[in-house]
Amino acid sequence: xxxxxxxxxxxxxxxxxxxxxxxxxxxxxxxxxxxxxxxxxxxxxxxxxxxxxxxxxxxxxxxxxxxxxxxxxxxxxxxxxxxxxxxxxxxxxxxxxxxxxxxxxxxxxxxxxxxxxxxxxxxxxxxxxx
Numbered sequence: 001x002x003x004x005x006x007x008x009x010x011x012x013x014x015x016x017x018x019x020x021x022x023x024x025x026x027x028x029x030x031x032x033x034x035x036x037x038x039x040x041x042x043x044x045x046x047x048x049x050x051x052x053x054x055x056x057x058x059x060x061x062x063x064x065x066x067x068x069x070x071x072x073x074x075x076x077x078x079x080x081x082x083x084x085x086x087x088x089x090x091x092x093x094x095x096x097x098x099x100x101x102x103x104x105x106x107x108x109x110x111x112x113x114x115x116x117x118x119x120x121x122x123x124x125x126x127x128x129x130x
Contacts, residue, residue, distance in 0.1 A: 031101045035094045048076045051100045060103050068110040078109050085121035090130050099124040
């Protein structure tokens with residue numbers, strides 16, 4: 001009986017692991033797609049709409065968006081603050097876009113959206129180890 005319980009636990013952990021990996025890969029792919037699509041047109045309003053759409057669709061980010069009643073206008077303000085100090089690409093990361101795709105950074109950004117642009121950008125850069 002204990003062996004079946006251990007096997008069941010192992011299978012459950014594998015399912016959780018592969019589910020989280022799939023989520024992570026989808027998030028990275030979408031972030032990279034937006035970076036490549038808009039890297040030459042950083043003031044395109046469609047970028048803000050695409051970020052907002054992803055955040056409201058993703059099951060982890062949606063909770064933060066609802067909790068703080070985040071609007072596309074909030075995303076736009078935060079994005080332009082991050083763009084002021086973090087307008088460079090390192091690897092597959094571009095702080096003004098990538099920061100909206102992770103629970104920790106999105107939560108920080110929406111709870112501190114009135115802070116100075118440099119403070120917000122440095123915090124996100126630290127998260128990404130840039």
